[in-house]
Amino acid sequence: MTTYPDDAILVLVETNHLGEVHPSTAGLLGAAAQIGTPVALLLAGPGYGQAAAEKAASLGARQVLQYEDESYFKQITVPGLDALSSAAELVKPQAILISHTVDGREIAGRYAVRSRSALAVDAVGVSRDAEGVVAHHSVYGGSYNVDSAATFGAPIITVRAGAVEERAEAQPLELEVLEVTGSGKPVAIISAVNDAPATSSRPELRGAAKVVAGGRGLGSVEQFVLVDQLADALGAAVGASRAAVDAGFVPQSSQIGQTGVSVSPQLYIALGISGAIQHRAGMQTAKTIVAINKDKEAPIFEIADFGVVGDVFTVVPQLISALEQRKG
Ligand SMILES: Cc1cc2nc3c(=O)[nH]c(=O)nc-3n(C[C@H](O)[C@H](O)[C@H](O)COP(=O)(O)OP(=O)(O)OC[C@H]3O[C@@H](n4cnc5c(N)ncnc54)[C@H](O)[C@@H]3O)c2cc1C
Numbered sequence: 001m002t003t004y005p006d007d008a009i010l011v012l013v014e015t016n017h018l019g020e021v022h023p024s025t026a027g028l029l030g031a032a033a034q035i036g037t038p039v040a041l042l043l044a045g046p047g048y049g050q051a052a053a054e055k056a057a058s059l060g061a062r063q064v065l066q067y068e069d070e071s072y073f074k075q076i077t078v079p080g081l082d083a084l085s086s087a088a089e090l091v092k093p094q095a096i097l098i099s100h101t102v103d104g105r106e107i108a109g110r111y112a113v114r115s116r117s118a119l120a121v122d123a124v125g126v127s128r129d130a131e132g133v134v135a136h137h138s139v140y141g142g143s144y145n146v147d148s149a150a151t152f153g154a155p156i157i158t159v160r161a162g163a164v165e166e167r168a169e170a171q172p173l174e175l176e177v178l179e180v181t182g183s184g185k186p187v188a189i190i191s192a193v194n195d196a197p198a199t200s201s202r203p204e205l206r207g208a209a210k211v212v213a214g215g216r217g218l219g220s221v222e223q224f225v226l227v228d229q230l231a232d233a234l235g236a237a238v239g240a241s242r243a244a245v246d247a248g249f250v251p252q253s254s255q256i257g258q259t260g261v262s263v264s265p266q267l268y269i270a271l272g273i274s275g276a277i278q279h280r281a282g283m284q285t286a287k288t289i290v291a292i293n294k295d296k297e298a299p300i301f302e303i304a305d306f307g308v309v310g311d312v313f314t315v316v317p318q319l320i321s322a323l324e325q326r327k328g
Pocket residue numbers: 214215216217218240241242243244255256257258259260271272273274275276277278279282292293294295298310311312313
């Protein structure tokens with residue numbers, strides 16, 4: 001019988017219908033390696049388990065429990081939840097780390113109820129103290145850093161995509177097929193999956209390493225192209241403030257902030273964004289923040305690592321041409 005380390009940290013690894021592991025996996029396994037030995041629970045569709053397991057090992061999973069089942073793409077949440085219950089029973093981990101994705105959040109919440117465990121959500125890091133695992137959170141628009149810890153049992157922690165920089169060392173693949181006991185809980189069935197046509201080759205906003213975001217200062221949908229151009233020069237994802245979304249410059253899916261997406265990239269460039277608290281809530285944990293704004297009093301400069309007081313239409317074209325020259 002396989003044994004698991006006493007300090008096992010169980011990491012839920014999601015895959016898509018092409019068998020690719022979720023982009024947050026490297027950060028989750030990196031976080032797990034900071035506090036114990038990463039053991040991955042890999043959820044995959046039929047035929048995709050082996051390649052995805054190899055990927056999980058290369059990202060630092062010491063052991064991989066593979067749950068490869070058709071139901072993963074045919075039913076919502078319950079297959080992953082049942083697999084997590086079976087894996088946790090087997091591994092007896094000291095904590096469970098799950099990505100703070102839509103699916104991850106649902107599995108985490110339901111598993112916490114099912115197992116009567118403590119749940120800590122939207123962590124931006126994890127560590128250990130004398131009493132056990134501690135989750136770190138950035139709250140109230142990044143104004144406060146707070147820590148949470150469970151007073152009993154192994155905590156379930158959802159981790160914000162892109163927030164953890166640490167990476168675990170690659171491991172040789174040690175794979176075990178997980179036997180899952182179905183709970184027989186009522187489940188919603190997925191009757192069809194249609195790929196949305198890709199409208200952009202840019203990275204997805206959630207989990208992107210670089211983000212260029214535009215605000216009301218861009219002035220119009222036509223002029224917002226400047227944000228796209230800088231993003232393309234840097235290989236970055238495009239985001240926006242709510243004012244830019246409300247003005248129709250970009251779709252709502254690009255909105256960053258309290259009522260939009262939360263991002264934690266290595267580099268965040270804010271163009272013509274004032275830096276309202278609701279916007280900061282979604283980007284303040286970015287590692288390096290660059291702001292370009294013509295108002296030197298704009299609050300975005302309070303949190304910027306680098307600021308340029310100037311007109312985006314003058315500064316950004318120069319920035320793009322400097323980047324192009326470097327590439328050239
Ligand atoms: C409940 C609630 C939830 C909200 N949720 C969100 C949210 O999720 N995300 C979000 O972003 N907002 C959110 N908001 C709105 C938020 O309060 C701000 O209104 C919004 O962020 C402002 O967007 P902005 O910075 O683009 O616009 P503005 O505040 O109008 O700022 C535009 C900036 O552009 C600068 N500028 C103008 N022209 C130029 C130029 N040519 N060159 C350089 N700089 C220029 C100006 O100096 C100014 O600082 C929320 C508000 C509420 C009440």
